[in-house]
Amino acid sequence: MTENAAQNDPPTTHVLPRGIRFAGAVGGIKASGKPDVSLIVTDRPAVIAGVYTTNQIVAAPVVLTRSKTPTATGRVVLTNSGNANACTGEEGMCNAKAMCEQAAELTGCDAADVMVMSTGVIGQPLPMEKVRAGIESAAGKLGVAESDFLASADAICTTDQFRKTVSQTVSIRGQEFRIAAKCKGAGMIAPNMATMLGVLMTDAPIGPQTAQDSLREIAGQTFNRVSVDGHTSTNDTVMLVCTGLSESKDSQELTKDELAVWQEAATQVALKLAKMLVADGEGAARFFEVRVSGASNDEDAFVIAKTVAASPLVKTAITGGDPNWGRIVSAAGYAGPKIQPERTSLVIDGVTVFQNGTPLPIDAAKLSEKMKSNNEVLVDLKVGDGHGNASFWASDLTEAYVRFNSLYTT
Structure with missing residues (x-):
């Protein structure tokens, strides 16, 4: 896996929220350039x-930005990427404060209104000369084009094999509000708040x-329901930016019912990003979904779903x-919550293998070939007669993951 291969992605089309400019630049923090x-x-x-990591070891940018929102x-x-600070x-x-002060000066605002995120190797001081150069370069490239948005998305990647961006419009009050989002992450991914860096943006009020x-x-409902390796980062941050600069002059805040419509659309955007994190899991060969019912x-x-998905x-x-x-x-049995073993059933890729506590005769070789032929595997697990349901998404665990992470900092 190569660092930040996102620039090789094919062109895409996004609708971008009004009132936002974007930029990505090279400061020289990454050895790759x-x-x-x-x-x-x-x-x-x-x-x-x-929303921020729940890890007790917290990066400086998280502490600073968390205090502002x-x-x-x-x-x-x-x-900045390439160094987690x-x-x-x-x-x-x-x-972290110096970064905010420089960005504020270059964009004409107060340092208190600048949020900062960092991602990369833990425990190394920021190379501030390079960071400053990157901030100055980015400030000179700000624009509203899709290419500017994609450049900003590429610049946050580390071990990602592809950029992760999504956009969507939602109709409320007879007008179209825009939602666009980007995130990064392929390793050190575990559901305990955000587990990556991401920004959702909208022009809704x-x-x-x-x-x-x-x-x-x-x-x-999204980022907290994915896992690659069960490791919650020190830097996890997801931000929501709302400009309120829609095409309408009506800037009144969304009502409760209107917000529900917007939030459903935003959740779908975030879910697409979350699934991209899993699909890009370091060394991953397959993506699988665990659906728990009953x-x-x-x-x-x-x-239960989280426990099953996290099991090596x-x-x-x-x-x-x-x-x-x-x-x-x-795994369902040791997860903690009470289940009904005599009412527990399991379906893998549409084949029932276990029903009401009893294994069923199956063609294991045929099912194995079916699983191997798909990039995605679906696990449906019923644990009783209750009304509780949940889904969780995860990547598999391969030798490639072990090789990559055994050499990551060296």
Whole structure:
């Protein structure tokens, strides 16, 4: 896997929210010489909300940006890749603040209105001369074209094999509101808040606390339901930027019913990104979905689905195309929530292998070939007669993942 291969992606078409400019630039932080500084700048003060890693070891940019959100005066989201600025002590916080101050000066706003994100290797001081050069270069390239948006998306990538961007429009009040989003991530991905860097942007009029609450729900239904390696990063951040600069003069904040429509669309955007994270999992050969039904409640179903998806034994079975149902049902059994073994059933890629606590005779070789021939594998697990349901998405675990991560910092 090569670092930041995203620039090789084919052209795409996006609808971009009004009132936002984008840029990506090379500062020289990455040894590869690939883009490593991204800017998102709003034309006027905007609502910005954020959700952050729940890891107790937290990077300086997370601490700083978390203290600023939600806000109604945000102007800039600045990201550097190639260096996480995590576990860097007081120097790391000073550098994060310096990044905000420089971006503020170049874009004509206050440093308090600049949000900063970093991603890359942990424990190394930021090469500030290169960071400053990248920020200055990005500020000089800001634009509203799709190419500018894609450049900003490329500049946040690290081990990603492809860029991850999605856009969509949603009709509310007889007008079209735009949603666009980008994220990065391929490793150190585990569901415990955001588990990557990402930015959702919209021109819908949404207030600060509403945006914060909405983003938390969106993350809970999408980014918190994916896993590559079970490792929650020190830098996880997802931001929501709302400019309110739609084509209509009606800038009144969305009503509760209108927000529900917008949030459903935004959730679909985020879900597409979340699935891209899994599909791009380091060394991954297959993507699999675990659907749990019959639990006592949705929360229990989520815990069971997460446990099954995170099991190394389940992941390696998916890698080998092995319909090893015992690994799946036993993972459900140790997940914690109460299940009904006598009502537990399992379907793998449409083939029922276990029903009401009893294994069924199957053509294991045929099912194995079916699993191997698909990039995606579907696991349907019923654990009782309850009303709880949940879905979870994960990548498999391969030798390539082990090789890549055994050499990542060397």
